[in-house]
Amino acid sequence: MPNPRVARLTLALALIATATACGADTNRAGPGADTEDVGLSAQELTWKPCPAPTPEQGGGEPPSPLPAGTEWQCATMKAPLDWDAPEGETIGIALVRARAATDKNRIGSLVFNFGGPGGSGVTALPAFGTDYAKLRTRYDLVSFDPRGVGRSHPVTCADDAQLDAYNQQDATPDDAAEEKTLLESVRSHNEGCEERSGTILPHVATTDAARDLDLMRQVLGDEKLHYFGISYGTELGGVYAHLFPENVGRAVFDAVVDPTESPEQGSLGQAAGFQLALENYAKDCTSQAEDCPVGDTPEDVQSRITNFLKDLDSEPLPGIGRRELTQTAATSGIAQSLYSKDFWEYLTDGLESAYEGDGRILMALADAMSGRNPDGTYSNIQAANVAINCADDKPRYTVEDVKAKLPDFRAASPVFGDYLAWGMLGCEDWAVDGAAEHPDVSAEGAAPILVIGNTGDPATPYEGARRMVESLGDGVGIELTYKGEGHGAYDSGSKCVREAVDGYLLDGKLPESGTVCS
Numbered sequence: 001m002p003n004p005r006v007a008r009l010t011l012a013l014a015l016i017a018t019a020t021a022c023g024a025d026t027n028r029a030g031p032g033a034d035t036e037d038v039g040l041s042a043q044e045l046t047w048k049p050c051p052a053p054t055p056e057q058g059g060g061e062p063p064s065p066l067p068a069g070t071e072w073q074c075a076t077m078k079a080p081l082d083w084d085a086p087e088g089e090t091i092g093i094a095l096v097r098a099r100a101a102t103d104k105n106r107i108g109s110l111v112f113n114f115g116g117p118g119g120s121g122v123t124a125l126p127a128f129g130t131d132y133a134k135l136r137t138r139y140d141l142v143s144f145d146p147r148g149v150g151r152s153h154p155v156t157c158a159d160d161a162q163l164d165a166y167n168q169q170d171a172t173p174d175d176a177a178e179e180k181t182l183l184e185s186v187r188s189h190n191e192g193c194e195e196r197s198g199t200i201l202p203h204v205a206t207t208d209a210a211r212d213l214d215l216m217r218q219v220l221g222d223e224k225l226h227y228f229g230i231s232y233g234t235e236l237g238g239v240y241a242h243l244f245p246e247n248v249g250r251a252v253f254d255a256v257v258d259p260t261e262s263p264e265q266g267s268l269g270q271a272a273g274f275q276l277a278l279e280n281y282a283k284d285c286t287s288q289a290e291d292c293p294v295g296d297t298p299e300d301v302q303s304r305i306t307n308f309l310k311d312l313d314s315e316p317l318p319g320i321g322r323r324e325l326t327q328t329a330a331t332s333g334i335a336q337s338l339y340s341k342d343f344w345e346y347l348t349d350g351l352e353s354a355y356e357g358d359g360r361i362l363m364a365l366a367d368a369m370s371g372r373n374p375d376g377t378y379s380n381i382q383a384a385n386v387a388i389n390c391a392d393d394k395p396r397y398t399v400e401d402v403k404a405k406l407p408d409f410r411a412a413s414p415v416f417g418d419y420l421a422w423g424m425l426g427c428e429d430w431a432v433d434g435a436a437e438h439p440d441v442s443a444e445g446a447a448p449i450l451v452i453g454n455t456g457d458p459a460t461p462y463e464g465a466r467r468m469v470e471s472l473g474d475g476v477g478i479e480l481t482y483k484g485e486g487h488g489a490y491d492s493g494s495k496c497v498r499e500a501v502d503g504y505l506l507d508g509k510l511p512e513s514g515t516v517c518s
Contacts, residue, residue, distance in 0.1 A: 040078050040090070041218040050074040050096060053123045055377040057150040063096075063126030066133075070098050072126050077219055079147070081203055083211045091200070093212055094151035096122040097142045098129060108222040108249075110139035110505065111213065113146070115231025115255070117206075118384030120150035131491055138506050139226065146236075147212060148197075148204035148384045155200060155383040157193035163378050164323065167370050170313070171328040172418040179399050182422065187429045193383060194431040202432050204384070205391040206439065210240040214247060224249030224447070226505070230488055231255045231460055237449070238441030238468060241476070245446035250505050254452045255488040258464030259441045259471050263393045264405065267420045268412055269461045274420075275413035277338040277458035278302065280485055284341075285348060294351040305334070306414055308354065317359035320367075325359025331419045333365030338458045340486040390427040394434035397424040441471045450504050450511075451477045452497065456485035469513075478510050483518040494518070 050072045052062045063072040076092040100106045110132075114124040121143030132141055145152040158166060166189055173179040194201065213236070217225040226249040229237035234253035241248050261269065282301035285292040295301030309327050316324035325333075337347035350361035371379035402421050409417035427434065443449075449472060453465025462481075469477030482489035482497050489497045496517030503509040 039087070040080070041215060043078055043219055045075040045077060045095070045219060047073040047075045047097070050122070050126070053120070054151055055373065056154040056156075056380040057120040057123050057145065058371065058379040058381075059373045059375065059377060060123070063123075063129075066098060066129055066136075068101070070101070070136075072129070073097050073099075074122065076151075077144075077212075077216060079212045079215055081153075081200070083203070083208055091147060091153040092151075093147060093216070094122050094145040095142060095216070096125055096144070097140050098125075098136060100138060100140050101136050105138055106140075107138045107506075108140070108224070108226055109142045109217075109220045110135055110226045110228060111216065111220075112141070112143040112228045113230065113233030113236050114143070115233050116149070116381060116385055117146070117232045117236075117388040118149055118381040119232075120145050120379065120381075122150055128491070134502055135228075135505055140220075142216075142220065144212075144216065146204075146209045146384075146388075148200055148387050149380065150384075153200050154380040155193065155197040155204065155387040156380055157189055157196060157383040157386070160377050162189075162192070163370075163372070163382070164376075167329065167332075167366070167372070168323065168326055169328065170326070172313075172331075172422055174313070183399060183425065183428065186425050190386075190427075190429050190431070193387060197383070197387070198431065201387055201391070204387050205435055206236055206239045206388065207243065207435075209236055209388075210243050213240050214244050217247060222249070225251070227251040228505070229253050230490075232257060234451075234460075234468065235259060235439060235441070238443070238472065239439055241443035241446045241449065241472065242439075242441050245443045248443065248446040248449065250447065250508065251449045252452070252490075252501050252505060253449060253465075253468065254490050254501075255457055255460045256451055256453055256465040256468045257460050258467050259439050260467045261464075262437050263389070263395055264397065264401075264424060267424055268405075268409060269464070270459060271409050271413040271417050271420045273458040273461040274335055274338055274416045276461075277456060277485065278305075278334070278415060280456055281338065281344050281347060284344065292348070294348055294355070302415070304355070305351065308351075309415065317354060317357060319359045319363035323363065325354065325363050325366075328419070329366040330354070330359070330362050331416065332369045333362035335416060335419075335458075336365045336369040341484075342486070386426050390430040390434060391432050392435050392439070393427065394436050396427050396430070396434070399425070441468065442473050443476050444473045446472070446476050448478050448510055449476055450480060450501065452480045452482060452489045452501070454482045454484055454486065454489045454492070456483075457487055459487045478513045479515075480511055481514075481516045483516065489517075 065071050075095045078090040079093050080086040081089040081091050122145050125143035148155045173182050235257040282298035312327040316326045319325040337343045353361050371381035409421035451469050453462045455462045469479045484492050500511045
């Protein structure tokens, strides 16, 4: 008999899949990186109706028109493959836009990056386009697939069958044999990235994407870059502001990456962030009028999850098709459901079903995290994520490093600690050296940037917003706090947050730094 919980989940997966985990990233160039001398700044874009997304973008149907009938248009911008040799080979950067509702009082283009790194903006913006309807009264809404992502010279590392196996592996080894197996798997995967995508791998750093942004600003005909960055998009925006402070227009950073952390510190912060979100979920579930089906108390909910994941290590559940719900897949699915409070009901459904022996819901949530499409193909979000992170992050962690840090990670999160600690092996034997410990986002002279931190954010913990404000410099970062749950604040339902953001982007009115919304 079909599981009605699975049917409910299917309705939401298209939105859940756009929520992306965020890695630490870096830049390697100083201020004054000039894009205006590049002959490509005079190119004219050819806008056409958007085609159906490619498998690398996530597949599916062409974007539907906005409610008033406005069509989404797509174009390809030429950019240098190597910004250190800008007159050489070029690559295509895929763009999408919806024209402003009226030319009256139009400010220009508002460029979005929804995070990842590795998420396709060309598919994400149309998916959430109605959420930004008010902003379209004065802006063309624009997004893009960053280099290495989606339709922009995508990084690939493995075929679909290989990715299924990679995502099924035991990513939290318990003994030397399992450690060796995991390390060999990571190395093999990374060798595949070099074999399939060696040309683009040296050129997907965040500084490269920031220079693409400045070229985009010129090609779109804007004097300033007006920007809305979410998750990793806040780091990209910070790097842009550092490189081109004089070109910053009205900018908003939501779900803010901490620019002061090393990859290890970022992963440890995420462990604590996801643990906090899980604890808040457990409190919410057990406080409802109806009985919580996955535990009697918050402590019971978490204890059952911990024991369930431990059992999966040796006895996976039936998942979807021939695939099993492994410990790794279940942990990934649980993490995916914590990106928004709106998804908590799917976590309840998934756990309840799994405790009854049905792993399909948690497997579907894990698929959303890894970019697996319903037809078994994968978007390239995983490949792009590792490629961008490894180009940016200088540290390379060994098995010994991870084992030394495991106590700290387990203290931060009994559920997610091991999963995130062992994830630090992701750049093992990577073909390109990383750039730095952490990015430089100092942006003296830039226009004010509204920086929004969410106290319940699992993926980009709240403390990162304050550190971004401090790093941007005096008078640049304007801090806004949202006391809520989930990854990001603009779409949280908070009228206070939305009015603050809209007020700045549309009318140039900034809230007082330190404003708190709930």
